Amino acid sequence: xxxxxxxxxxxxxxxxxxxxxxxxxxxxxxxxxxxxxxxxxxxxxxxxxxxxxxxxxxxxxxxxxxxxxxxxxxxxxxxxxxxxxxxxxxxxxxxxxxxxxxxxxxxxxxxxxxxxxxxxxxxxxxxxxxxxxxxxxxxxxxxxxxxxxxxxxxxxxxxxxxxxxx
Numbered sequence: 001x002x003x004x005x006x007x008x009x010x011x012x013x014x015x016x017x018x019x020x021x022x023x024x025x026x027x028x029x030x031x032x033x034x035x036x037x038x039x040x041x042x043x044x045x046x047x048x049x050x051x052x053x054x055x056x057x058x059x060x061x062x063x064x065x066x067x068x069x070x071x072x073x074x075x076x077x078x079x080x081x082x083x084x085x086x087x088x089x090x091x092x093x094x095x096x097x098x099x100x101x102x103x104x105x106x107x108x109x110x111x112x113x114x115x116x117x118x119x120x121x122x123x124x125x126x127x128x129x130x131x132x133x134x135x136x137x138x139x140x141x142x143x144x145x146x147x148x149x150x151x152x153x154x155x156x157x158x159x160x161x162x163x164x165x166x
Contacts, residue, residue: 011119011122011123011126014115014118014119014122015064015119017112017115018064018065018067018068018112018115018116018119019063019064019065020065022065022102022104023063023064023065024063024064024065024066025061025063026061026062026063026064026066026068026069027055027058027060027061027069028058028059028060028061028062028068028069028072029057029059029060029072030055030069030070030072030073031072031073031076031077032073032077034055034056034057035053035054035055035056036053036054036056037051037052037053038051038052038053065112066094067104067109067112067113067115067116068112068116068119070091070094070109070113070116071112071113071116071117071119071120071151072116072120074087074090074091074113074151075117075120075147075148075150075151075152076120076144076147076148079147080147080150080151080154083147083150083151083154084154091106091109091110091113094109095109110155111160113155114152114155114156114157114159114160115157115160117148117151117152117155117157118152118157118160118161120148120151120152121145121148121149121152121157124141124144124145124148125145127141128141128145
């Protein structure tokens with residue numbers, strides 16, 4: 001346990017795993033509250049048109065492995081029951097989007113998602129420790145920590161740590 005608590009082996013170490021190439025532009029707070037979607041078919045959009053999505057609030061932009069944003073999205077955008085029902089489909093859709101190649105293997109992506117869930121839980125625990133916001137923001141932070149913890153448990157995130165400490 002002391003090795004896990006040492007600053008060199010904690011959250012910065014986990015984030016370092018997700019900073020290794022291949023890297024991409026990361027939003028850093030990629031959840032539905034920070035996304036806007038185009039109008040739906042019922043709003044007069046063409047029936048076969050794909051919805052357009054725009055991300056905003058780029059205050060935590062960085063570079064790293066795409067699983068960090070994907071894990072954030074999966075863990076915090078859907079209630080755990082809904083995430084469990086849809087995550088395989090969403091992961092497959094993510095992998096299929098690599099049209100020009102360069103997609104990680106499904107196993108590699110799930111390994112990165114395990115690490116990303118641990119990073120997210122760590123980030124939320126640290127946010128709790130220094131929180132001075134509104135009651136609504138506190139409720140959102142509490143919910144986020146519960147949902148991220150559920151994702152870490154569901155994804156067997158502890159496996160990401162096996163054999164990694166000297």
